[in-house]
Amino acid sequence: MRALAQALMPHLIIAPILLPLLTACLLLLLDGRRHRIRGMIGLAAALANLVIAALLLSWAGSGHPTAYGVYLPSNWDMPFGIVLVADRLSALLLLTAAIVALMALLFAVARWHKAGAHFHPLFQIQIMGLNGAFLTGDLFNLFVFFEVMLAASYGLLLHGSGPSRVRTGLHYLAINLVASSLFLIGAALIYGVTGTLNMADIAARIPQVATSDRALLHAGFAVLGVAFLAKAAMWPLNFWLVPAYAAASAPAAAIFALLTKVGVYVLLRFSTLMFSEQAGASAGFGSDWLLWGGTATLAAGAFGMFSTQRPGRLAGFAVIVSSGTLLAVLGLARPELTAGALYYLPSSTLGVAAFFLLAELMERSRSADVAGARAPEDEEDHLPFPLAELELDKDVNLDEDEEMLIGHAIPAATALLGLAFICCTLLVAGLPPLSSFIGKFVLLTALVPGLSADTLHVESLLTWVLPVLIVVSGLCALVALSRVGIRFFWTPVDREAPLLRVVEFVPIALLVTVCIVMSVRAEPVMRYATATAEALYHPAGYIDAVLSARPRPTPTNAERLGLQGPEATP
Amino acid sequence: MEIVLACAIGVLTACGVWLLLRPRTYQVIMGLSLLGYGVNLFIFSMGRLALDSEPVLAPGVPTDLAHYTDPMPQALVLTAIVIGFAMTALFLVVLLAQRGFFGNDHVDGREDAE
Numbered sequence: 001m002r003a004l005a006q007a008l009m010p011h012l013i014i015a016p017i018l019l020p021l022l023t024a025c026l027l028l029l030l031d032g033r034r035h036r037i038r039g040m041i042g043l044a045a046a047l048a049n050l051v052i053a054a055l056l057l058s059w060a061g062s063g064h065p066t067a068y069g070v071y072l073p074s075n076w077d078m079p080f081g082i083v084l085v086a087d088r089l090s091a092l093l094l095l096t097a098a099i100v101a102l103m104a105l106l107f108a109v110a111r112w113h114k115a116g117a118h119f120h121p122l123f124q125i126q127i128m129g130l131n132g133a134f135l136t137g138d139l140f141n142l143f144v145f146f147e148v149m150l151a152a153s154y155g156l157l158l159h160g161s162g163p164s165r166v167r168t169g170l171h172y173l174a175i176n177l178v179a180s181s182l183f184l185i186g187a188a189l190i191y192g193v194t195g196t197l198n199m200a201d202i203a204a205r206i207p208q209v210a211t212s213d214r215a216l217l218h219a220g221f222a223v224l225g226v227a228f229l230a231k232a233a234m235w236p237l238n239f240w241l242v243p244a245y246a247a248a249s250a251p252a253a254a255i256f257a258l259l260t261k262v263g264v265y266v267l268l269r270f271s272t273l274m275f276s277e278q279a280g281a282s283a284g285f286g287s288d289w290l291l292w293g294g295t296a297t298l299a300a301g302a303f304g305m306f307s308t309q310r311p312g313r314l315a316g317f318a319v320i321v322s323s324g325t326l327l328a329v330l331g332l333a334r335p336e337l338t339a340g341a342l343y344y345l346p347s348s349t350l351g352v353a354a355f356f357l358l359a360e361l362m363e364r365s366r367s368a369d370v371a372g373a374r375a376p377e378d379e380e381d382h383l384p385f386p387l388a389e390l391e392l393d394k395d396v397n398l399d400e401d402e403e404m405l406i407g408h409a410i411p412a413a414t415a416l417l418g419l420a421f422i423c424c425t426l427l428v429a430g431l432p433p434l435s436s437f438i439g440k441f442v443l444l445t446a447l448v449p450g451l452s453a454d455t456l457h458v459e460s461l462l463t464w465v466l467p468v469l470i471v472v473s474g475l476c477a478l479v480a481l482s483r484v485g486i487r488f489f490w491t492p493v494d495r496e497a498p499l500l501r502v503v504e505f506v507p508i509a510l511l512v513t514v515c516i517v518m519s520v521r522a523e524p525v526m527r528y529a530t531a532t533a534e535a536l537y538h539p540a541g542y543i544d545a546v547l548s549a550r551p552r553p554t555p556t557n558a559e560r561l562g563l564q565g566p567e568a569t570p
Numbered sequence: 571m572e573i574v575l576a577c578a579i580g581v582l583t584a585c586g587v588w589l590l591l592r593p594r595t596y597q598v599i600m601g602l603s604l605l606g607y608g609v610n611l612f613i614f615s616m617g618r619l620a621l622d623s624e625p626v627l628a629p630g631v632p633t634d635l636a637h638y639t640d641p642m643p644q645a646l647v648l649t650a651i652v653i654g655f656a657m658t659a660l661f662l663v664v665l666l667a668q669r670g671f672f673g674n675d676h677v678d679g680r681e682d683a684e
Contacts, residue, residue: 140645140646140649143646143649144649144653147653147657151653151656151657151660154660154664158664158667161667163671163672163679166664166667166668166671167668167671167672167678167679169664170595170661170664170665170668170677171677173657173660173661173664174590174598174602174661174677177602177654177657177661178590178602178605180653180657181605181606181609184609184610184612184613184646184650185609185612185613187646188609188612188613188616188643188646189616191616191617191642191643191646192615192616192617192618197642
């Protein structure tokens, strides 16, 4: 596998962007009613995307910790052209995103992809935006990929239509447009001060920024940070999240669980790259904000879980808890903590994505019952009209092919749903034996020894806030989820057993399986996370690798390269 | 020129933020547009204001930024305009859909009590 990755290497970096883009174009050309063939093409592309991500991961993990793949798509000289960079962190997030995307798509082909004309192209564009945001090495393309990702997410959020989706979609759209404006203001300020948009170049220039300009630079990063924090759902910028994610269709919500991680990724990348110890007077800028903002987010998410009994909204709060944990831990900026966070990030993302998918199945199985006991904010979440029609004449309408695709209803559906719910509860609450427990355990062991400070200073008390909150948030999640579980699974109701399709249950089972594998094979994953964190906190390797990249000689640029800079390496 | 530009950006942004916080969807979309204009002008200003600079390479002019306008903010602004335009169109569609569903133009889909 590594040999294959090595052989494909320079061009493998751009594959995660090109593949979904081309697939989306292809899907647009196909008739929107041919759901089956579109679903197959989409699934094949998502599977290929997973393979590419796995190859990139094996490439990034194989070399010494400072393996950076630098790709110059436009073949320009280094600080000017656009650049893609693949390192361990990008590869890890690419793989996480690819797994979630494949599972969400698998879930969607059972039913949801028929609820609108362009589900599949939008989904591929969403994957492209995510991949691009993880791979890009400059601020300008980060903005572009952010917008690609958001544009697709607007479409996916509205997928299926219906009043609650349109209302929350409007809020989501407005908030993200404002966040994009902030992104532009921040990027422009940074460009105005440093004169470059290349992330490695910015990082190299930060120590030399004049004292008079430093405040402006910090303002730029702060404005930029607000845009990412809104995306990463930091309290108090996260009020849009729960209604929007709960209103979205299940596969869309599952992939939205990744969008918050993009915010976290960018914040991690920026804080380690730009504000490392080499950054002179800017070192450590903003980390206190991350720490306390993340702590507040964690508290808000944990207590928010008590406020609802609807699984979809609970999953939304689980996203906030996961984001809060990650942000707070990244704010402490210690390699061993970041390693734990990098282990926690994929497992919590997979767990929350599985929970979003499961929430839909649970709500559907109890829809007659839930309608009576719904909170005011949960109104209007009946099936939107295209789906309602599909549901009614399902037996009449489907041909044999469709039947094969959908699979058969499995018996003992309630038992399987309950089992999946227990697994998701363990993952979301971070309880043993599943992987997010290991992630939290690593975080807590790294947090607590530093705290064994003897005296009761105010400061040493403050350092206890985070570990205690992490434990308490697990407890809150457990209580809230148990309550919902009892209500959904143990309440006797006279009704038929829920109809559960294999193809809808398989993705949930696979997501949980990945988490189980992550806990069984925790050591190699943890080793990878540790190496990633080590490389992140020594940004010189990243900066050197990017800035020393040379364009390929071509007939048109050979002369210029020969004239201007050092000789181009073939 | 700096004062005029700074005032323009300030007024546009202030109006945009004010409108954004209003309860009607039409006001919100106007606010978003004004905010977008303010941001675009701001990006331009980050490329430094210069009069009579060459926009593209001209013969006989030294090739450094002191003699040319900075092309980077222009590229950024162009991208921002395109994206902003598309997003405004999408927002309009959602706005109309919302009006269709709820029969009013409140951002939350419900009429004010007063």
